[in-house]
Amino acid sequence: MxxxxxxxxxxxxxxxxxxxKCTRHLQPDIPRAPPFKGMDITFLGTSSGSPTHxxxxxxxxxxxxxxxxxxxxxxxxxxxxxxxxxxxSMGRINRIFITHMHGDHIWGLPGLLSSLLIGIEECNQLHxxxxxxxxxxxxxxxxxxxxxxxxxxxxxxxxxxxxxxxFVIVDDDNYTVHACPIKHTIPxxxxxxxxxxxxxxxxxxxxxxxxxxxxxxxxxIKDQWDQDLIVLSDGIVLDRKSxxxxxxxGRKLVILGDTCDPSNIQEISMDANAIVHECTLPESMAxxxxxxxxxxxxxxxxFASKIRAKSLVLNHFSPRFxxxxxxxxxxLASRHYKGNIILAxxxxxxxxxxxxSKSVG
Ligand SMILES: [Zn+2]
Ligand SMILES: [Zn+2]
Numbered sequence: 126m127x128x129x130x131x132x133x134x135x136x137x138x139x140x141x142x143x144x145x146k147c148t149r150h151l152q153p154d155i156p157r158a159p160p161f162k163g164m165d166i167t168f169l170g171t172s173s174g175s176p177t178h179x180x181x182x183x184x185x186x187x188x189x190x191x192x193x194x195x196x197x198x199x200x201x202x203x204x205x206x207x208x209x210x211x212x213x214s215m216g217r218i219n220r221i222f223i224t225h226m227h228g229d230h231i232w233g234l235p236g237l238l239s240s241l242l243i244g245i246e247e248c249n250q251l252h253x254x255x256x257x258x259x260x261x262x263x264x265x266x267x268x269x270x271x272x273x274x275x276x277x278x279x280x281x282x283x284x285x286x287x288x289x290x291x292f293v294i295v296d297d298d299n300y301t302v303h304a305c306p307i308k309h310t311i312p313x314x315x316x317x318x319x320x321x322x323x324x325x326x327x328x329x330x331x332x333x334x335x336x337x338x339x340x341x342x343x344x345x346i347k348d349q350w351d352q353d354l355i356v357l358s359d360g361i362v363l364d365r366k367s368x369x370x371x372x373x374x375g376r377k378l379v380i381l382g383d384t385c386d387p388s389n390i391q392e393i394s395m396d397a398n399a400i401v402h403e404c405t406l407p408e409s410m411a412x413x414x415x416x417x418x419x420x421x422x423x424x425x426x427x428f429a430s431k432i433r434a435k436s437l438v439l440n441h442f443s444p445r446f447x448x449x450x451x452x453x454x455x456x457l458a459s460r461h462y463k464g465n466i467i468l469a470x471x472x473x474x475x476x477x478x479x480x481x482s483k484s485v486g
Pocket of ligand 1: 229
């Protein structure tokens with residue numbers, strides 16, 4: 126690590142504690158987070174192009190049941206926003222997804238990476254997904270600022286702009302993430318995060334009535350949660366539906382980068398629980414949407430309706446908007462979409478409600 130950085134940010138554990146204590150009183154008045162619902166989004170920046178006095182540039186953090194926090198885009202001063210935030214935490218971020226190379230989505234990344242990988246909040250391994258040119262940009266920025274990032278800690282997953290359809294970029298025990306190119310003025314991607322199905326609950330009362338007492342046998346039953354018939358080690362066969370609630374369908378969340386036409390991602394976004402869609406232009410500039418590569422609230426509403434999304438969260442607002450003009454745009458959009466429409470705000474939290482599981486039949 127270069128000396129300039131070492132002397133500034135490499136703190137001892139005791140120094141970190143003192144630093145946290147000293148800066149706590151500097152936090153702006155940010156509302157407390159509601160009880161966690163397992164798929165919550167904290168918006169760190171909701172302005173497009175440049176920050177305003179109320180909004181920073183693009184970034185959001187997705188909080189997951191696993192305790193992981195995934196970041197989508199990292200505009201300038203994103204790490205300052207995290208420091209002010211009650212929910213997002215530098216030490217928990219293990220994946221960063223970048224939608225495209227425009228500055229309002231990436232200019233906070235080099236500083237953030239340096240803090241995450243060699244600084245105050247060290248993480249074990251960080252996965253970074255984004256356009257292939259991102260790798261070169263990061264490397265040259267890091268090199269020219271005479272910083273050295275530990276090689277094995279940062280894993281870069283380049284997205285190929287020549288690939289037309291969607292493709293899987295994360296597939297673990299709990300989640301699948303698809304990336305898909307969407308139309309903007311430069312190569313840009315949208316992401317679909319899907320929770321995997323989760324086990325149903327055992328009806329212990331019913332099993333006891335059947336003479337099956339709680340014990341290791343419950344594990345045998347639980348392990349076969351995705352089968353129609355459950356076969357126990359003594360040969361007894363049980364109808365799963367009569368002793369377990371249905372497996373719970375996972376949630377689907379669509380997070381788009383800047384776009385004037387996301388139709389490419391439509392197929393994998395169908396029936397999403399929520400979509401985060403940009404809203405850069407006012408309706409009066411709708412005729413410029415293709416040329417600018419951006420959307421109006423009405424365009425976002427039409428797409429949310431097309432994919433039958435339960436909620437539409439609008440973000441990436443032009444600095445030309447004020448609260449009043451945004452409300453007018455929202456009124457226009459609500460004519461084209463019957464679900465919830467939410468206007469994102471910095472430090473605002475949106476919770477993707479869990480799907481309901483069907484009870485034992
Ligand atoms: Zn942008
Ligand atoms: Zn852009």
